[in-house]
Amino acid sequence: MLKIESMKARRGMWKSPEINLTLREGEVAAIIGPSGSGKTSILLSIIGLLPYEGTIEYNGVEVSLIDKKYLRSKIAYVPDEPESYILNNKVFDEAAFGPENLGWKPKKVIESTIRALEITGLLNLYNREVSTLSGGQKQRLAIADALSISPEILLLDNPFSNIDWEARKSISKTLKELCDNGLSIILTGYSLEELYLKPDKTIFIGEVGKPYVRKTSYDNLLVSEKFVYVKDVWFSYDGRNNVLKGISLTIGRKEIISVIGKNGVGKTTLLKILAGIYKPSRGTVLINGRKPNPHLSLYVSQNPSAFLTGTTPRDELPKSENTDATSLLEKFGLSYLLDKPIHTLSLGEKRIISIMSGLYRGALLLCLDEPTAGLDYKMGQKLGEILRSAASNNEAFVIATHDISFAEAYSDRILLLDGGIIYEDWRRIFQ
Amino acid sequence: MKIGEESFNNYDIYTEPTSRINPLIANIFLLILVSAATIESRVYNLSVILFLPILISFIVSRKPIQILKIMLIAAPFGLGLGIFYSIIGNKEILTALLTILLRIEILTTSSTILYYGVDPWELPPILINKFKTPPHISYTIALAFIMYQRLIKDLKEIIDSLRSKNIIRNELDYIIRVHVILYVLVYHAIRRAEEMEIALEARNFNPLTRNTRKNLRIRFWEILLIALTLIIIVLLSMFGKL
Structure with a gap:
């Protein structure tokens, strides 16, 4: 069905690692590699959106010779950030977008869209605003988008990178069922462990590192002083529906706390309240005895592009007597990025720069939103070690994450946010 | 719901x-x-x-507090431009301030009607069928609207980050640091444009072949709205006070 031989995707002068793959009906192939290794470029080459060297044959014909409209009606692509792919306001409109572009008759558009939404379990939400969907539901919708044109091959770019564990499980179950019905899938990821489904074929394109391991107990470093004091905090965006319902917690100096919870449960809201960006509807938040302000606490967005204001990493990273941008980035082996324009960096690279930028601005509490999204194990491990080292220098961290293995390896405590309430026993999510 | 059991008429809910x-x-x-x-x-x-766009945006968006917030955010820009207009145009300060502020607020509230009330993909079929506008131009307008909606969302995230970095500390900083906001927003726009290009190309978007299933029609109250607006504006221009 799809035969790839000695293929390298090209972006200007840059080339991806060479890959070889033969994909048959109903098979799953995984491309595993670190951030910026070229996984996305390979997928984009397969659907003719990037040039390539070597051979890609679909049913025995070179894809560069196939009519693009035909090719993209047989091979569908789902990007790593579904948010960037979604162009419509309503769920049904979004899933019907592909068939409408193909010029199908309205009845056929409706039937194929209903079928795609049924498969992905979204039909009961057909009239919902896309903005009200959770991260997992958006990922499902992006898959429904692709399925609505009845493709033979599905290309999924990092499908589990930014969604909660429940959504991961249910989406992987759906994908298995699709393969059983003859759909072939190529998916990418940072590790085999995160894929949640066993590929028939696996291609490694670079060193991704090993899963996170907790090296030591950090208890001896903790200072019992209540550095961050949160008492009975409530928050609502519209004055009616409360996102947070009486959150109370304390954080000590030198402590790293991870907050886990489903997509859309209010983790980002809690972080923004701790950073003083949002004011709680009621309740008290004190950091070192004072109300949050940028000198005390800082929020690093899950969208690093929103956080970065410098033109280059050298320009962005704070300058002081004790720190310089070069040594900071050397810790990640990224010092070659120092003078590159920020907008040309990969998501993982931008994330590291934004966290480094936040880390050395002098705030005592750092609120990191999904710090490992877009990072492979190697980068994630370095980040974890840097956070631990910063914590030992009196800083405290609150991390909102779906990456439970990172949280277990580098946090002092893990809290579960569910239904607007904080639970100390986070393992209840598995019950 | 089982596919194949309904007649096409039962699909009306999907053509609204x-x-x-x-x-x-x-x-x-x-x-x-x-x-x-x-x-x-x-x-x-x-x-x-x-008063007209405020009323309509309240009805269309059903988010009056949100609209008032947007008006408040636009106010410093209006006042800033008003001062500039007063100096450059050699106008009396209070009149210049109020004139520009009101103009900016009219533009802002009118834009919110489009932002909250219109699905951009439903505009091109009307432009193509009613005004015989070329499909490429019609869909470029729709894509511009989509980009605008996305950038408004991005702007909120950018402002939150700038506040966290202590670059924006108060309302005045929205004017003083407007170059920083615009710089980040422009790069966001470039990135969003690239993402949109992939999203459109990967899904075979072509203005010439695209077919809509929507049943687009003009309702009576909408014609009445336009008539009323025109009447008020004409009456004001004839009998309005200074």
Whole structure:
């Protein structure tokens, strides 16, 4: 069905690692590699959106010779950030977008869209605003988008990178069922462990590192002083529906706390309240005895592009007597990025720069939103070690994450946010 | 729901437009208001005109507090431009401030009608069928609207980050640091444009072959709205106070 031989995707002068793959009906192939290794470029080459060297044959014909409209009606692509792919306001409109572009008759558009939404379990939400969907539901919708044109091959770019564990499980179950019905899938990821489904074929394109391991107990470093004091905090965006319902917690100096919870449960809201960006509807938040302000606490967005204001990493990273941008980035082996324009960096690279930028601005509490999204194990491990080292220098961290293995390896405590309430026993999510 | 059991008539729920106001009416409304705000310079008349988009945006968006917040955010820009206009145009300061502030607020509230009330994908079929606008131009307008909606969302995230980095500390900083906001926003726009290009190309977007299933029609209250707006503006221009 799809035969790839000695293929390298090209972006200007840059080339991806060479890959070889033969994909048959109903098979799953995984491309595993670190951030910026070229996984996305390979997928984009397969659907003719990037040039390539070597051979890609679909049913025995070179894809560069196939009519693009035909090719993209047989091979569908789902990007790593579904948010960037979604162009419509309503769920049904979004899933019907592909068939409408193909010029199908309205009845056929409706039937194929209903079928795609049924498969992905979204039909009961057909009239919902896309903005009200959770991260997992958006990922499902992006898959429904692709399925609505009845493709033979599905290309999924990092499908589990930014969604909660429940959504991961249910989406992987759906994908298995699709393969059983003859759909072939190529998916990418940072590790085999995160894929949640066993590929028939696996291609490694670079060193991704090993899963996170907790090296030591950090208890001896903790200072019992209540550095961050949160008492009975409530928050609502519209004055009616409360996102947070009486959150109370304390954080000590030198402590790293991870907050886990489903997509859309209010983790980002809690972080923004701790950073003083949002004011709680009621309740008290004190950091070192004072109300949050940028000198005390800082929020690093899950969208690093929103956080970065410098033109280059050298320009962005704070300058002081004790720190310089070069040594900071050397810790990640990224010092070659120092003078590159920020907008040309990969998501993982931008994330590291934004966290480094936040880390050395002098705030005592750092609120990191999904710090490992877009990072492979190697980068994630370095980040974890840097956070631990910063914590030992009196800083405290609150991390909102779906990456439970990172949280277990580098946090002092893990809290579960569910239904607007904080639970100390986070393992209840598995019950 | 089982596929194949319904007749096509039962699919009506999937052909209902998403827009809360017909896109064509919304654009005509915007055009009339922008023209009126540009031509009219009397403070009293501009105040009356401003009432129209506020009322319609409240009805269309069903988010009056949100609309008021947007108006508050736009106010410093209006005041800043008013001072500039007063100096450059050698106008009396209070009149210049109020004139520009009201004009900016009319533009802002009119834009919110499009932002909250119109599904951008429902605009091109009307432009193509009713005005014989070339499909490429019609869909470029729709894509511009989508980009605008996305950038508004991005702007909120950017402002939150700038506040966290202590670059924006108070309302005045929205003016003083506008270059920083615009710099980050422009790079966001470039990235969003690249993402949109992939999203469109990967899904075979082609203005010439695209087919809509929506049943787009103009309702009576929408025609009434345009008529009422025109009558008010004409009456104001004839009998309006200074």
